[in-house]
Amino acid sequence: MQTLDSPATEPVISVKNLNHYFGKGSLKKQVLFDINLDINPGEIVIMTGPSGSGKTTLLTMLGGLRSAQDGSLKILGQEIRSASTNKLTKLRKQIGYIFQAHNLMTFLTAKQNVRMSLELHKEMLNQNMDALSIAMLEAVGLGDRANYYPENLSGGQKQRVAIARALVSHPKIVLADEPTAALDKKSGRDVVEVMQRLAQEQGCTILLVTHDNRILDIADRIIYMEDGRLVTNLADQTIPQG
Amino acid sequence: MFRKTPLAWLQVTREKTRLAVAIAGIAFADILIFVQLGFRDALFDSAIKPHLSLHTDLVLINPQFETFAAVKSFKRDRLYQTQGFAGVESVTSLHIDIGRWRNPTNRTTRGILIFGIDPGSITFNLPDVNQNLHQIQMFNHALFDQSSRPEYGDIALIFKKESTLETELNKRNIQVSGVFTLGTSFTADGNVIVSDSTFMNLFPERKPDEIDVGLINLKPGADIKQVQSMLKAALPDDVKVLTLAEFAEIEKAYWANATPIGFIFAFGAIIGFIVGLIIVYQILYSDVSDHLAEYATLKAMGYSDGYLVGVLIQEALLLAILGFMPGIILANGMYSLAQSATLLPIAMTTDRAVFVLGLTIVMCTGSGAIALRKLQSADPADIF
Numbered sequence: 049m050q051t052l053d054s055p056a057t058e059p060v061i062s063v064k065n066l067n068h069y070f071g072k073g074s075l076k077k078q079v080l081f082d083i084n085l086d087i088n089p090g091e092i093v094i095m096t097g098p099s100g101s102g103k104t105t106l107l108t109m110l111g112g113l114r115s116a117q118d119g120s121l122k123i124l125g126q127e128i129r130s131a132s133t134n135k136l137t138k139l140r141k142q143i144g145y146i147f148q149a150h151n152l153m154t155f156l157t158a159k160q161n162v163r164m165s166l167e168l169h170k171e172m173l174n175q176n177m178d179a180l181s182i183a184m185l186e187a188v189g190l191g192d193r194a195n196y197y198p199e200n201l202s203g204g205q206k207q208r209v210a211i212a213r214a215l216v217s218h219p220k221i222v223l224a225d226e227p228t229a230a231l232d233k234k235s236g237r238d239v240v241e242v243m244q245r246l247a248q249e250q251g252c253t254i255l256l257v258t259h260d261n262r263i264l265d266i267a268d269r270i271i272y273m274e275d276g277r278l279v280t281n282l283a284d285q286t287i288p289q290g
Numbered sequence: 291m292f293r294k295t296p297l298a299w300l301q302v303t304r305e306k307t308r309l310a311v312a313i314a315g316i317a318f319a320d321i322l323i324f325v326q327l328g329f330r331d332a333l334f335d336s337a338i339k340p341h342l343s344l345h346t347d348l349v350l351i352n353p354q355f356e357t358f359a360a361v362k363s364f365k366r367d368r369l370y371q372t373q374g375f376a377g378v379e380s381v382t383s384l385h386i387d388i389g390r391w392r393n394p395t396n397r398t399t400r401g402i403l404i405f406g407i408d409p410g411s412i413t414f415n416l417p418d419v420n421q422n423l424h425q426i427q428m429f430n431h432a433l434f435d436q437s438s439r440p441e442y443g444d445i446a447l448i449f450k451k452e453s454t455l456e457t458e459l460n461k462r463n464i465q466v467s468g469v470f471t472l473g474t475s476f477t478a479d480g481n482v483i484v485s486d487s488t489f490m491n492l493f494p495e496r497k498p499d500e501i502d503v504g505l506i507n508l509k510p511g512a513d514i515k516q517v518q519s520m521l522k523a524a525l526p527d528d529v530k531v532l533t534l535a536e537f538a539e540i541e542k543a544y545w546a547n548a549t550p551i552g553f554i555f556a557f558g559a560i561i562g563f564i565v566g567l568i569i570v571y572q573i574l575y576s577d578v579s580d581h582l583a584e585y586a587t588l589k590a591m592g593y594s595d596g597y598l599v600g601v602l603i604q605e606a607l608l609l610a611i612l613g614f615m616p617g618i619i620l621a622n623g624m625y626s627l628a629q630s631a632t633l634l635p636i637a638m639t640t641d642r643a644v645f646v647l648g649l650t651i652v653m654c655t656g657s658g659a660i661a662l663r664k665l666q667s668a669d670p671a672d673i674f
Contacts, residue, residue, distance in 0.1 A: 141592030151587040155304035
């Protein structure tokens with residue numbers, strides 16, 4: 049078993065021969081076919097493809113939100129196929145999530161929302177978590193909005209709070225599902241640029257699922273998924289830049 | 291722990307209107323429970339007030355004796371038998387029955403509780419009775435309870451004005467020669483005390499060698515429990531030896547279990563409990579439903595199911611305490627209101643406050659447990 053201190057060359061995400069099925073018995077339907085994917089530390093990977101191609105299913109499995117059934121799935125060096133709920137919960141703490149909907153707690157301020165992510169880590173509890181949260185909000189350009197409730201923030205601002213929440217505890221991996229889908233062009237651009245800059249500063253890996261052609265240029269690598277199969281290296285030829 | 295964001299508190303207090311509705315609902319449920327239990331206890335307390343006014347250490351009764359409203363008699367000899375035992379100082383007997391009292395003003399008759407006592411001994415711990423014992427030594431003289439319902443006539447007023455009053459009791463002439471205060475209850479709208487010989491005259495069908503309650507006073511320093519078990523062992527099964535508290539408990543149990551009264555009040559209290567349960571469930575369920583995506587997000591971030599269950603339970607407890615406080619304050623107000631209207635002895639007791647607080651907590655966590663089922667459906671895999 050490998051530890052978290054694996055050498056930099058070791059992929060942070062390593063998927064081998066992964067198959068996944070929904071349903072049971074005669075209704076059983078295969079949604080992922082023989083997926084093979086390695087993502088290295090610090091890489092920004094964009095996954096694109098038509099709706100229903102299985103992108104989100106793969107993303108939820110990589111995030112430890114759905115357990116793998118068949119094949120091998122290693123996150124940060126740990127095999128998570130048939131992992132226990134407890135182990136999955138621990139794994140999730142090391143991953144930052146950014147959702148299509150911001151999914152902020154409506155009854156918490158921007159600062160408290162970011163703080164919730166820090167409080168998951170024992171070593172953070174004796175640090176000044178408010179200061180860390182505000183610093184992170186400043187990094188996404190919302191230092192003056194720390195005490196605002198989500199209902200008083202614009203869509204782009206909410207998504208930037210969500211990014212601050214995902215990145216504040218310096219996760220090794222950030223998983224993002226359509227983070228710009230609900231945003232206008234300028235806000236969407238701002239959001240991915242903030243993600244890109246912070247990821248570079250923290251050296252974290254980003255896997256981003258998107259339909260948004262306008263943001264493909266931030267990727268180091270683009271992977272394309274269709275009908276549950278990965279088609280790689282299509283980046284520059286087939287997908288128009290936004 | 292204290293460094294963590296108090297999620298439950300922030301969530302409960304964020305929506306002020308919903309919080310106000312929740313607090314009002316729980317307070318209402320608590321008031322309902324308090325009022326029902328308060329009335330029940332007040333009525334029980336009034337039913338056993340004559341028992342507790344008896345001047346005695348131990349009581350001898352027929353084993354079938356359940357209530358003053360329908361007494362069962364036993365042989366007087368059994369009471370005399372107890373005098374032979376160590377520790378017994380003196381004994382006296384009490385007759386109880388319900389007779390018809392004629393209102394001297396409008397001539398209507400009404401059932402009244404009649405105590406027949408030995409005017410030569412102390413039966414009640416009531417000074418205004420004991421001071422007037424010589425008055426009822428005279429045949430067909432009676433003491434009248436001035437806290438009886440007004441339907442019996444303005445007896446106390448007439449008596450004070452004319453210092454004598456004659457009316458009918460069980461169709462026999464009776465002279466009121468004094469008043470005392472005992473109070474009304476389920477059993478009796480009014481009370482009258484007469485001598486045992488007058489009692490026999492009022493109830494000619496009664497056998498003179500039978501009594502209803504035997505009172506046993508012990509010598510100073512005698513151990514009540516010890517004498518009780520000694521008498522129990524020595525006397526045959528046709529009598530029961532009870533302490534005063536046990537005697538009162540029989541009357542209480544009769545009203546609580548053998549009549550609809552206990553059920554009605556328990557039912558009212560249960561309705562209050564269910565109302566509270568539903569209100570808190572509604573609040574918590576809509577809280578969870580409204581924030582389902584957020585809870586799922588917390589799970590995705592790495593918060594465990596246990597953490598979220600904890601948040602829900604904390605919310606339930608917060609609601610319980612926030613709702614209980616106005617509940618108990620308003621219930622106190624209701625008690626004083628009810629007391630002045632009904633003359634029943636209703637007051638807040640610590641026992642009842644603690645009991646209702648416990649019920650409120652059970653009510654809120656119970657609703658939380660039902661709302662938990664909704665929380666389980668927060669699947670982080672569904673929010674992407």
